Every structure is written in C-alpha cells, then in structure tokens.
Amino acid sequence: MKHITSDQNPQIKQLRMLRERPARQRDRILLDGVHLCQAWLQHHGQPECAVVAQGRLEQSDIAAILALIGASRILCVPDVLFSRLSEVESHQGILFVAARPVPALPDLVSENAVWLDRIQDPGNLGTLIRTAAAAGIRRLFLSRGTASAWSPKALRAGQGGHFVVTLHEEIMPETLLPRLAVPLAATTLEQARSLYDGALPQQCVWVFGNEGQGVDPALLQAAGLRIRIPHEQDRVESLNVAVAAALCLFEQRRQHGAVG
Amino acid sequence: MKHITSDQNPQIKQLRMLRERPARQRDRILLDGVHLCQAWLQHHGQPECAVVAQGRLEQSDIAAILALIGASRILCVPDVLFSRLSEVESHQGILFVAARPVPALPDLVSENAVWLDRIQDPGNLGTLIRTAAAAGIRRLFLSRGTASAWSPKALRAGQGGHFVVTLHEEIMPETLLPRLAVPLAATTLEQARSLYDGALPQQCVWVFGNEGQGVDPALLQAAGLRIRIPHEQDRVESLNVAVAAALCLFEQRRQHGAVG
Numbered sequence: 001m002k003h004i005t006s007d008q009n010p011q012i013k014q015l016r017m018l019r020e021r022p023a024r025q026r027d028r029i030l031l032d033g034v035h036l037c038q039a040w041l042q043h044h045g046q047p048e049c050a051v052v053a054q055g056r057l058e059q060s061d062i063a064a065i066l067a068l069i070g071a072s073r074i075l076c077v078p079d080v081l082f083s084r085l086s087e088v089e090s091h092q093g094i095l096f097v098a099a100r101p102v103p104a105l106p107d108l109v110s111e112n113a114v115w116l117d118r119i120q121d122p123g124n125l126g127t128l129i130r131t132a133a134a135a136g137i138r139r140l141f142l143s144r145g146t147a148s149a150w151s152p153k154a155l156r157a158g159q160g161g162h163f164v165v166t167l168h169e170e171i172m173p174e175t176l177l178p179r180l181a182v183p184l185a186a187t188t189l190e191q192a193r194s195l196y197d198g199a200l201p202q203q204c205v206w207v208f209g210n211e212g213q214g215v216d217p218a219l220l221q222a223a224g225l226r227i228r229i230p231h232e233q234d235r236v237e238s239l240n241v242a243v244a245a246a247l248c249l250f251e252q253r254r255q256h257g258a259v260g
Numbered sequence: 261m262k263h264i265t266s267d268q269n270p271q272i273k274q275l276r277m278l279r280e281r282p283a284r285q286r287d288r289i290l291l292d293g294v295h296l297c298q299a300w301l302q303h304h305g306q307p308e309c310a311v312v313a314q315g316r317l318e319q320s321d322i323a324a325i326l327a328l329i330g331a332s333r334i335l336c337v338p339d340v341l342f343s344r345l346s347e348v349e350s351h352q353g354i355l356f357v358a359a360r361p362v363p364a365l366p367d368l369v370s371e372n373a374v375w376l377d378r379i380q381d382p383g384n385l386g387t388l389i390r391t392a393a394a395a396g397i398r399r400l401f402l403s404r405g406t407a408s409a410w411s412p413k414a415l416r417a418g419q420g421g422h423f424v425v426t427l428h429e430e431i432m433p434e435t436l437l438p439r440l441a442v443p444l445a446a447t448t449l450e451q452a453r454s455l456y457d458g459a460l461p462q463q464c465v466w467v468f469g470n471e472g473q474g475v476d477p478a479l480l481q482a483a484g485l486r487i488r489i490p491h492e493q494d495r496v497e498s499l500n501v502a503v504a505a506a507l508c509l510f511e512q513r514r515q516h517g518a519v520g
Contacts, residue, residue: 160496
C-alpha cells in the first residue's frame with residue numbers, strides 16, 4: 001500500500017482530472033463506494049488502483065475489499081484529500097479507478113437486445129440499463145453520442161444493472177446493422193403499429209432514441225418493425241424514454257409467457 | 261409594470277428566498293420559462309406576479325404572455341438580476357410566482373387514480389406525473405413526505421403532465437382511505453399476485469411507494485389488491501418506481517381495450 005499525503009502528488013492530480021473531466025480519459029472510469037467496488041471485483045476483477053481514506057482502513061467491508069487487491073494497487077490518502085476525489089457528498093471512503101470495459105462485438109446478434117441511440121440524460125440511461133436487465137436483456141448497444149454508461153449518475157440509476165449485462169459503447173450504425181440476425185424494432189409515433197396490436201417477435205433488437213429527437217432516421221429506415229405506444233397524446237406529447245422501453249420490453253415478456 | 265434595479269429590493273429578496281428555500285414558503289411556487297408560464301395562464305389563470313428580464317420585454321412570446329397579465333403584477337428587472345433569480349442556466353427571461361394549487365379533496369374517489377407515497381426524487385415524481393397523465397389518469401394524491409410536485413426538477417420531468425391532472429399534495433392516509441370507493445392496489449414483492457395473472461379492475465387507486473422502502477405498511481395493509489411485476493429478480497433487485505407505475509397503468513389500459 002502506498003501512502004500519499006500531498007494534494008500535488010501526480011497520481012492524485014490525475015485522479016482529480018478523471019473526476020472533473022472524464023471525457024478526457026474515456027478509457028478509464030471511477031467506481032465510487034463500497035457496493036460498486038464489490039460489484040467490480042465480482043464481475044470484472046482487479047481495478048487499476050483502489051483509493052482508500054485513511055480513517056476507513058479498518059472498517060470491515062473496506063478491509064475485505066482491500067484484501068482482494070494487490071497491495072501495489074492501493075493508494076491510502078488522508079480523509080480530507082479523499083473527500084476532494086469523491087463525487088459523493090457523504091462518501092464511503094473507497095473508490096476504484098478501472099479500465100472502461102470494451103467487450104468485443106459479436107459477429108452476429110441473434111438474441112433479444114437493446115440499442116440506445118444518443119440517450120443524453122445519465123439518469124435515463126441508468127434506468128434503461130436497470131430496466132433492460134430486469135426484463136431479461138443481456139446485451140445493450142449504445143450509439144456514439146449516448147451519455148457515458150459508467151458515469152457516477154448512470155451507475156447510481158443503474159442500481160447494479162451494469163454488472164449483469166454486456167454494454168457495448170460507441171457503436172456506429174454501419175458497424176452494428178450488418179450483424180443483426182433478428183429484426184430491428186424501433187419506437188416512433190409515425191407509421192407505426194400499436195405495441196398491443198398483434199404479436200411481437202420473441203427476439204429482436206429494440207432501439208430507443210434520443211429524448212428530444214427520437215430514433216435516428218437512418219435507424220428508423222432500417223427497422224423492420226415500427227412500434228408506437230398508444231397513450232393520451234392530446235394530453236401528454238410523449239413518454240419518457242425509459243418508460244417507453246419498459247413498456248415494450250415487458251409487453252414482449254408478457255406475450256412470451258412471463259406471467260409467473 | 262414596476263421596474264426594479266436593486267438586488268436589495270424587498271420583493272427581489274423574497275423571490276430569491278423562494279428559489280433558495282422553497283420549503284419555507286410552501287404556499288407559493290416558481291414557474292420558470294415560457295412554456296410553464298403559458299401553461300399556468302391556460303390552466304390556472306393569473307399568477308401572483310410575473311418577473312421579466314428587461315432585455316426580453318420585446319420578445320414576441322414573452323410580450324404575448326405579459327399582455328395577459330395585469331400590469332400591477334409585472335416586475336421588470338435587469339437581465340443580470342434575473343439570472344440570479346432563475347434556476348435555469350440559460351434562462352428564458354420570464355418567471356411566475358404563483359399560489360400553490362390546493363384543490364379540494366373529492367368526498368368519494370370513484371375513478372382510476374394514483375397515490376404516490378413518499379416519493380423522494382423530483383425526477384421520478386415528475387416522470388410519474390407525466391406517465392400517469394399519458395395513461396389517462398386525471399387525479400394524483402401525494403402523501404405528506406413526497407417531494408414537492410411543483411419544484412423546478414419535478415416540473416421539468418413532468419413535461420406538461422402537471423397541467424392536465426389534478427394534484428392533491430400533503431395527503432394523510434387517514435384522510436384519504438375512508439374516501440375510496442374503488443379498490444386500493446399496491447405494488448409490492450411480498451404476498452402479491454403477478455400483474456399479468458388475471459384481470460385488473462377497470463378502476464382502482466394505484467399506490468406506488470418510496471424508492472427505498474416501498475409502500476407504507478399501513479397502506480399495504482389497506483390494499484385489497486397486492487401486485488408484483490415479475491422480473492429477473494436474481495439479476496436486478498427491483499424496478500425504478502416510475503417504470504413500475506408505467507407497467508401497471510399501461511397493463512390496465514391494455515386489458516381494458518386501449519390497443520388502438
């Protein structure tokens with residue numbers, strides 16, 4: 001374990017940069033708090049480094065985490081310095097720096113999956129991941145221009161969903177479209193059939209679009225299935241994107257027997 | 261129209277207080293931006309006062325709003341002073357101060373309705389209102405302890421839903437329970453039937469509970485219908501409350517014929 005006390009230490013400066021300007025170091029992410037660090041260890045293995053607040057070294061849950069990490073990867077810092085690194089107001093005294101997961105794209109996509117097209121709000125994004133995982137989705141594609149899946153806000157809204165699915169970020173339509181071996185289904189208000197009017201395919205790739213603009217016209221064009229969710233449109237223009245996704249995914253589950 | 265230039269003017273100080281400590285003046289709300297002010301005028305009438313940034317006086321949408329308001333209710337302030345009153349970073353130069361709506365409770369509740377029990381997150385609350393309105397709900401009850409329905413964040417997430425429903429805030433269970441003439445339906449994971457297993461009543465009061473703790477045990481006790489939403493519980497513990505509400509309300513709509 002390495003002890004650092006100075007604010008000006010280069011590693012500390014780099015960490016602060018990662019917190020304040022995550023876009024500059026897109027290959028690295030911060031995992032802040034006991035739950036996220038535990039989940040990372042369980043699903044992804046060792047972090048690049050673990051930062052711990054000195055005052056929490058003896059705390060049992062934190063000691064248990066540190067016991068699983070190579071000592072050379074642990075940085076111990078004074079509590080006051082830790083506070084400046086953590087995003088969380090009442091921080092838990094531990095955070096990980098880890099390599100952003102970049103899973104290999106499958107050659108063929110033949111399972112039920114979700115494609116998020118330029119979702120902007122990290123809370124919506126996290127809720128979409130949580131909801132998809134709850135509906136049994138195992139793989140999500142995130143178009144370039146979507147918010148970072150691993151930002152603190154998206155992780156918080158994800159409630160653990162990030163760790164039970166495979167997330168492919170920075171997807172370009174021309175890369176993914178040729179790999180689809182199941183229909184592409186897009187939600188839209190125009191030239192679309194009702195979600196409840198007839199059978200949904202057992203497997204498809206559902207695409208849910210940007211909060212303001214909806215699904216990219218090129219993807220809409222490619223979609224074999226255009227779905228609208230009937231609602232009181234004269235009173236509320238549209239549904240929140242995570243709500244719309246939930247309605248589609250759970251209606252598909254209902255049709256294919258998930259009543260239990 | 262009254263022109264104010266000083267930061268220290270008592271009306272301006274009161275406005276700033278309303279923005280910074282809304283809990284101190286629960287009988288008043290702020291509506292920030294062109295859309296919200298238009299919606300207020302259309303659905304609730306005159307505000308207590310309108311504050312406009314001097315530089316926007318001639319802008320057509322803002323001039324149209326001001327033309328509908330008694331001149332004695334309009335405060336015109338320098339743009340820089342307006343910026344300090346608005347919650348919104350790129351503000352639109354107009355805001356209303358209005359009396360918080362306190363609609364009378366119906367003696368008997370015999371329609372399909374929603375009861376929000378101590379929902380904490382204003383984004384969730386706004387999304388719940390938007391979703392309920394989209395599903396055809398006309399009346400929502402908010403238990404005491406729920407976030408303010410009229411906060412800027414809840415209004416933003418509501419996307420206009422606030423103006424097409426009746427919102428009863430500060431509800432106490434002992435006041436509302438005796439008025440229910442339709443079944444009370446609560447979502448919970450324990451001793452509950454699946455949402456998809458059998459018919460839902462055409463009219464009921466749906467209660468959705470606190471993000472962490474769920475529905476108040478006293479309300480659960482009173483619920484004639486306990487509903488769970490089957491999902492991959494070994495992977496994700498629970499659903500976001502706005503997502504859960506959407507699934508219940510739209511499944512009920514589906515069962516009662518909203519396929520069109």
